[in-house]
Amino acid sequence: MKKTILLPAFLLMVAAQLYIPLQLVKHSEHILETGKVFKFPIAPVYYHSPAQGSYIQLTYYGNTIQTDRTEDWVQNEQVYVALRVDSAGYATIDYVSKEIPSGNTDYVNAFVDYVIEDSISSLVIRYPFNRFYLEASMKTSERPLYTDPPSDPTSISYAIVTIKDGEAIVTDVVADGISIKDQPQQTQ
Amino acid sequence: MKLRKEVIDLLAAGVINQEIAERIEQYYQSKASPSQNRLVIIFGILGAILVGLGIVLILTYNWDQLSRLSKTIVAFIPLVIGQAVCGYTLLKQSDSVTWREGSSAFLVLAIGGCLFLVSYIYNISGSIESLLLAWTLLALPVIYVMRSSVTSLLYLIGITWYACEAGYWGSETDENYNYWGLLLLAIPHYLLLCKKDGESSFTAFHHWFIPLSVIISLGTLAEESEELMFIAYMSLFGLLYQIGNIPFLAELKIRNNGYLVFGSVGSAVLLLILSFDGFWEQLRRNDFGENSWLTTPESIAAIMLTLSAIALLIKRQQKQKWKTIKPVDLVFMVFIGIFVIGMQSNAAAVLVNLLLLIMGVLTIREGVRQDHFGIVNYGLLILTTLIICRFFDTDIHAVLKGLLFVLVGFGFFFTNYRMAKNRNKKSQGPTDLMHKA
Numbered sequence A: 001m002k003k004t005i006l007l008p009a010f011l012l013m014v015a016a017q018l019y020i021p022l023q024l025v026k027h028s029e030h031i032l033e034t035g036k037v038f039k040f041p042i043a044p045v046y047y048h049s050p051a052q053g054s055y056i057q058l059t060y061y062g063n064t065i066q067t068d069r070t071e072d073w074v075q076n077e078q079v080y081v082a083l084r085v086d087s088a089g090y091a092t093i094d095y096v097s098k099e100i101p102s103g104n105t106d107y108v109n110a111f112v113d114y115v116i117e118d119s120i121s122s123l124v125i126r127y128p129f130n131r132f133y134l135e136a137s138m139k140t141s142e143r144p145l146y147t148d149p150p151s152d153p154t155s156i157s158y159a160i161v162t163i164k165d166g167e168a169i170v171t172d173v174v175a176d177g178i179s180i181k182d183q184p185q186q187t188q
Numbered sequence B: 001m002k003l004r005k006e007v008i009d010l011l012a013a014g015v016i017n018q019e020i021a022e023r024i025e026q027y028y029q030s031k032a033s034p035s036q037n038r039l040v041i042i043f044g045i046l047g048a049i050l051v052g053l054g055i056v057l058i059l060t061y062n063w064d065q066l067s068r069l070s071k072t073i074v075a076f077i078p079l080v081i082g083q084a085v086c087g088y089t090l091l092k093q094s095d096s097v098t099w100r101e102g103s104s105a106f107l108v109l110a111i112g113g114c115l116f117l118v119s120y121i122y123n124i125s126g127s128i129e130s131l132l133l134a135w136t137l138l139a140l141p142v143i144y145v146m147r148s149s150v151t152s153l154l155y156l157i158g159i160t161w162y163a164c165e166a167g168y169w170g171s172e173t174d175e176n177y178n179y180w181g182l183l184l185l186a187i188p189h190y191l192l193l194c195k196k197d198g199e200s201s202f203t204a205f206h207h208w209f210i211p212l213s214v215i216i217s218l219g220t221l222a223e224e225s226e227e228l229m230f231i232a233y234m235s236l237f238g239l240l241y242q243i244g245n246i247p248f249l250a251e252l253k254i255r256n257n258g259y260l261v262f263g264s265v266g267s268a269v270l271l272l273i274l275s276f277d278g279f280w281e282q283l284r285r286n287d288f289g290e291n292s293w294l295t296t297p298e299s300i301a302a303i304m305l306t307l308s309a310i311a312l313l314i315k316r317q318q319k320q321k322w323k324t325i326k327p328v329d330l331v332f333m334v335f336i337g338i339f340v341i342g343m344q345s346n347a348a349a350v351l352v353n354l355l356l357l358i359m360g361v362l363t364i365r366e367g368v369r370q371d372h373f374g375i376v377n378y379g380l381l382i383l384t385t386l387i388i389c390r391f392f393d394t395d396i397h398a399v400l401k402g403l404l405f406v407l408v409g410f411g412f413f414f415t416n417y418r419m420a421k422n423r424n425k426k427s428q429g430p431t432d433l434m435h436k437a
Helices: A003-034 B002-012 B018-059 B068-092 B097-121 B128-145 B149-169 B178-196 B201-221 B226-244 B258-273 B277-285 B291-295 B297-319 B327-342 B348-370 B373-393 B398-436
Strands: A036-049 A053-060 A064-066 A078-085 A091-097 A107-116 A122-126 A131-133 A157-164 A167-175
Touching: A003 A157, A003 A167, A003 B068, A003 B097, A003 B128, A036 A091, A036 A167, A053 A167, A064 A091, A091 A122, A107 A157, A107 A167, A131 A167, B002 B018, B018 B068, B018 B097, B068 B097, B068 B128, B097 B128, B097 B149, B128 B149, B128 B178, B149 B178, B149 B201, B178 B201, B201 B226, B201 B258, B201 B297, B226 B258, B226 B277, B226 B297, B226 B327, B258 B327, B258 B348, B258 B373, B277 B327, B277 B348, B291 B297, B297 B327, B327 B348, B348 B373, B348 B398, B373 B398
Parallel strands: none
Antiparallel strands: A036 A053, A036 A157, A053 A131, A064 A122, A078 A091, A078 A107, A107 A122, A157 A167
16 A cells, blocks of 8 residues: 555544544543432442453342333343432332433433243343442452342442433442442452 | 585585585575564564553553543553554554564554553443454554554454354343454455465464354354254355365465365364254254244355355366365255254254264275375264264163274274375385386
8 A cells, every 4th residue: 555545544543543432531521520420229249350350240239120011121122211219319210111211311221131021020120330340459359149138228238320311330339338449458 | 504514415425516505505595584584573573462561561550549530541551652653663664564563463452451441440331342343443444554464363353252242242142243244344454465475374374263253253143043053054164165175275284274174174073063863853843834934144144155155166166177076075065955854854863973974984085095194084083083972872882882992993003004104115116116227
């Protein structure tokens, strides 16, 4: 290829390679600055893998909603979850829709994890924001999965999630009332 | 050094004169340079990758103490360095393969590093596949702008990883055909490489990476009629075998012809898997009565691959007037017949065993004809594996099993011994004649 074509092509390539990650940064900053903060009750499970480092797998409580028409929902299809805040201050599902909720409704993009067909049929929702990466100083040993929410509401663990136009960023995880950033470091 | 000593000895003995001795030395010196170049390129690429990793480690030292803005800036530094080095290479070192390949490898890794670090800093939700897609698409122009074969190989690894995430591992798996489009985008560079530098190591690596990537990714098309993927895979192996026999590739050493190896070994392995009756039992239980399966991705893939393999086979054999057709060429077509029979009858497993037996015997015959130890032993390996497989589902007495193994072992020894003996006879033939004369 001649240099007259190669150089503009190179500059275009460089611009694209900078533009995409910069857009990612800009978009994330926009969500963090203008989004609304919610607290999602979770069961935190700590993981460490050589490839991905340490992270917390976020398993959400209250990700199920009753439905009368199970045939309307397909596993893995994208849905919009309208949110409201319950009396304890945690995010809870208001309703699930295939269309973007209108007005000022707070909603988050999610997926149908699976449909339970029983006497009381329900939809189980899968949120895409299901990981929180830990920094080196926050390394913790693997802990068992909590299958049930604790009976004491003050000991509920939750993820702090900023939401804007359906997109979400997890900014912190609070376990036993203490931010994961301030948790005492455990030996591996 | 050894050669130089030999040349000096020959010169001293008067076998060659001074002029010939100099020409021999010049010839071997000119031949030695490509391998030395190859080493420089390999170490150049490795060096670039290590420097990149080192920079990331240095920059991320005290990572936890950095603010979000500082972390984001750090994420972009290797990318900017990579782009600057590529720019320098393009302007000042565009003829140096080492510079082009080394700087490109660094840049490609820096792109991925930047994307993953940004995603990590902001805890961006979503699956890894969208990041991989962005990475591969941003790396694609590097192949063409920098004329970089390492980038092309990294790109092939990247799109295969993406296909696996999208088709096998991801939780949001859906119909995803992006891989095939991404693969097509890399093909022009590959064709150019074959045309301009057909015998280089980079080209040889492409001959392995491309078929392997396709083999891994084909399975992502499987949905409802998964059984049909066996036809698709068998036809893919048939197609690869035909591609491996295209004159340009057939002239290569077998170790450089991934198409031929994958085509042949893939067919044998698949037949070995299907020589058990379990799959056929399952197939007979399936209801293929409705015509809807004809339009599934699996059947479309199977039809397209079969037709492509047949077209290549006909084209190749027309040129050679059907003289060189090998029974292995027809395995994928025979298999379709067996598959159709297997939908109704329990004879399919027997037929697959028979097909493997024929394939093994004919491979040994072909190896003997070509006087090629590798092909002969490959044929013997097919037969041995077939026998071992049958031990699992056939009730044979232990003594008989032992005897069969002894026979197979003896077969290995005897065939290799006969071939070695024949080869020795042939090589001794002209010397004997010279002595007699």
